[in-house]
Amino acid sequence: MGFLLPLIFAILSLVAVALANHAAQPAPQLYWNSILPNTQMPRSISELLRPDSTNEEKSTNIMNAVGNGKPTDHKGKPENIPLALAIYRDYGHPTDIQLDYKNAAIFFLEKDMRPGATTNYQFPRNSNTATFLPRESAQSIPFSSNKLSEIFNHFSVKPTSAEAKTIKQTIEACEAPGIKGEEKYCATSLESMVDFSTSKLRTRNVQAISTEVLEKGATMPMHKYTIIPGLKKLAGDRVVVCHKQNYPFAVFYCHAIKPTAAYVLSLKGDDGVKVKAVAICHLDTSEWNPKHLAFQILKVKPGTIPICHFLPTDHIVWAPNHKSA
Template identity: 40%
Template sequence: MDNMIYYFSLSILFLLVGARNDGAFTISSYWNEVFPRTPMPHAIRALLPSFSMMPRYGGTPCRCAWGGRWGVLGHNHDQSKRNWSPNLAPLYFLRDDLHPGSKMNVTIMISPTMVDGSKGGISIEPTFLPRQQAQAIPFSTSNLTTILKTFSIQPHSEYASFTRQTLQDCEGPALKGEVKYCATSLESMIDFVVAELGSREIHAVVTSVVNKEEKVKARTYRVGDGGGKVMSSKVVTCHDVTFPYAVFYCHNFQGTRPYMVPLIADDGSRVNAIALCHFDTSNWNPGHASFRLLGVKPGTVPICHFILKDLAWVPN
């Protein structure tokens, strides 16, 4: 059995190494085919594979930013999920807080190179695999042992636990009113969002830093002139989850609307933040942190939260 896993892992390794040279071109070509008039956002381009950014294999553990991600903001609205971080709790707020001048009870720490993929930044985050290479690795808990061996992850390590949890989250049932999909490649993510939104006339938006020359700081913000503005009545959100290569938990939730929110700090720093407002929370876990923080009950008022590194796909 071990020999079979070894040879299977080795064949995957050869595919992955071969993907280093032409992976970015293959993925970009598919983007241009589907979205010929839409430039690829920096946040997505930063996750394209290259020789220096591909995960490392063999005797060297994967240089993955396991602890540096924002997580999923409780994508299943169940705080028992391991990918949910209590440090993100202040990101929740009420829709009434989106008017100009509103003091947001939120401190956001953003690195321009992490959010924008700006040139000059060094990323050690997992990158996308081309669809063909991603499909060569069965994405399932039953294949966990092979995945760990392929990426040189110790089976009893924290990395292995995160990998297992992501697989379990992706295999779990969708909530009522939710259509979910774990995209193991950018191509599969594109196919899902196009099918869900029913059009190719769409684009991805992400929270972005206006003051790009600023170093990473933690600040408290207020809503700028014009307040938060709804971008569309439809949205598909794709959350960056923890895995040896880039995987996104994408879902389409009924009654969710995306907002663009200008945020301004006292020192003049600005962030164009993406917020999602959920108008139907009746099926959420009553123990979810947002209800305790905001003093409301499930199904009573819309609950909003910012997404920092995640992608919101909206119609043009």
């Protein structure tokens, strides 16, 4: 029996360490592990996790994030409009944004994704640093245009401030009707994002992928990139794409539009920096507003040809985890 005691103590120690590590994980990560045990969490999500703290502590910290993501005056100069905003906003609604990004391939055609092709682009990160709240905490805070006063009060935001304008704009975008064939949802927690994405894909056997700059800490101004071999098309013609919004805590605008194709490309910049880039191709644009920026840039009409764009580094594409035909 004596020789068994050290073994028993060793096993108990390992169990204690495992339980301690489990307890230290944020609630959203525990939910991910339970629902998606075989799905690798992309960096764009893992960076938004942190151990749970009290609502009061979070309210103090997350206001700093909103301050970094102040709303843009869309009537200002073109260079003041974020590139990411120009990419995916207003698929079906009128927009007065008239931009001249002649030096950047914001939108491109599906046929242009081939090894050796070059493109000018930058992969910026949203300055909004807000992180996820556990679902219960997020659900305890109103998220409705009818509750703006209560929301401003919760986060100690003055109704006339830039932060209040950001909050109002994000909620209104979430409440606006989608275009024909679009299923949209604003996820106010990682748990709700997982639930929405897996329900629309009708499977939990999924992959979640984001654009990643492979050199840690690299700054990403405009660069000329060359597509190198390794183009991969994700499975199916239906994906869910989630775009990070400016808000006091992490909120993602998620939508499923069919038919849509998603690709993962390997890019190499003229400075040597490598990027694993995610590209989304909208195969049917017939319901888009004719004044959408994509048609201005590519000189094509709605519904005539697939239109593609890269995803910024803090956006996520969800797709079935099986090989395409």
